[in-house]
Amino acid sequence: MLSMAAERAHRAGVPFYGIAACYATIPMLFGTLKSGEPFKKIVFINPLTEFFQGTFLQALYRCCRQGFSLKKPAESLKRSIDSYLELLFPNIARGVTGFGTLNRNRTRVLKVLFEWLSSNVEFDFSLPQTAALCIYSSRDPILDIGGGLLRNASMDCIRRVCSPVTFQAINSDHFLSDPHSLTLTRRAIRAFLLAG
Numbered sequence: 001m002l003s004m005a006a007e008r009a010h011r012a013g014v015p016f017y018g019i020a021a022c023y024a025t026i027p028m029l030f031g032t033l034k035s036g037e038p039f040k041k042i043v044f045i046n047p048l049t050e051f052f053q054g055t056f057l058q059a060l061y062r063c064c065r066q067g068f069s070l071k072k073p074a075e076s077l078k079r080s081i082d083s084y085l086e087l088l089f090p091n092i093a094r095g096v097t098g099f100g101t102l103n104r105n106r107t108r109v110l111k112v113l114f115e116w117l118s119s120n121v122e123f124d125f126s127l128p129q130t131a132a133l134c135i136y137s138s139r140d141p142i143l144d145i146g147g148g149l150l151r152n153a154s155m156d157c158i159r160r161v162c163s164p165v166t167f168q169a170i171n172s173d174h175f176l177s178d179p180h181s182l183t184l185t186r187r188a189i190r191a192f193l194l195a196g
Contacts, residue, residue, distance in 0.1 A: 002031045002032075002034075002035045002038060003035045003036075003038065005038075006035060006038030006039075015040040015041075015193075016038055016039055016040055017039055017040060017041050017042070017043070017193055018032065018039040018041075018042040018043070019042070019043045019044075019045070019189070020042070020043070020044055020045070020047065021044070021045040021046060021047075022045075022046055022047070022048050022142075022174070023048050025044050025047035025048060025049050025154075025158075026048075026049060026121060028042065028044075029049070029123065029127070029161060032127055032130060033125050033127065037127055037129045037130050039130050040130075040131075041130065041131045041132065041133070041192065041193055042127075042130055042131075042132045042133075042162065043132070043133045043134075043135065043189050043192065043193070044132060044133070044134045044135065044158060045135045045136075045176070045185065046135070046136055046137055046140055046142070046143060046174050047134060047136075047154050047155075047158055048142075048143070048154055049121070049123065049153070049154045049157040049158065064077060064080040064081065064084075082094075087141055087142065088142060090175070123157050123160065123161050125161065126160070126161055126162075126163060127161055127162050127163075128163055130162060131162075131164055131165070131166075132158065132162035132164070132165040132166070133165070133166050133168065133188065133189065133192040134155065134158050134162075134165055134166070134167045134168070135167075135168050135169075135170055135185055135188055135189070136151065136155070136167065136168075136169055136170070137169075137170050137171075137172045137173055137174055137176065137181070138169045138170065138171050138172070139171060139172060139173055140172075140173060140174040141173065141174065142174045143174065155167065166192065168188050170184050170185055170188070172185075
């Protein structure tokens with residue numbers, strides 16, 4: 001589908017750009033490679049390029065340790081895990097019957113967990129013809145998991161795969177929730193796409 005869209009853009013004589021946020025960065029990078037670098041430019045917003053199970057588990061441990069109480073251990077552990085999940089998946093309904101729109105009885109939780117724990121995404125390629133803009137939020141609690149390990153690993157990956165790449169910090173949260181940061185992000189993207 002990506003190749004078809006790129007071909008249509010080429011026939012119409014219009015530039016073809018890619019924009020990916022968070023984990024969408026992973027399929028965007030691999031799709032770009034597989035399709036022969038069809039994008040003129042790519043924009044990444046708060047990219048996550050690696051799963052870093054250890055980092056997520058370390059952050060969960062820290063979250064649980066901070067909120068843990070010996071007086072009510074089960075209740076405090078549940079509250080800690082709930083606050084951690086709210087950080088990762090804000091405003092998504094979670095419960096014993098489902099997660100967001102997914103019915104729990106249709107999900108093989110242990111299989112999903114095993115696949116996540118055993119996954120290892122390798123970015124052993126480069127995209128030398130595709131210029132990239134990497135916008136990251138300076139107050140992003142998700143990218144700051146594990147003391148910034150996730151942010152640093154993702155930025156290193158983008159730097160390694162995309163050349164040239166420009167990094168730009170926006171003073172916002174992961175979801176660019178406030179209108180000012182959204183305006184700054186739009187301006188940065190527009191300036192990047194219209195330049196050269």
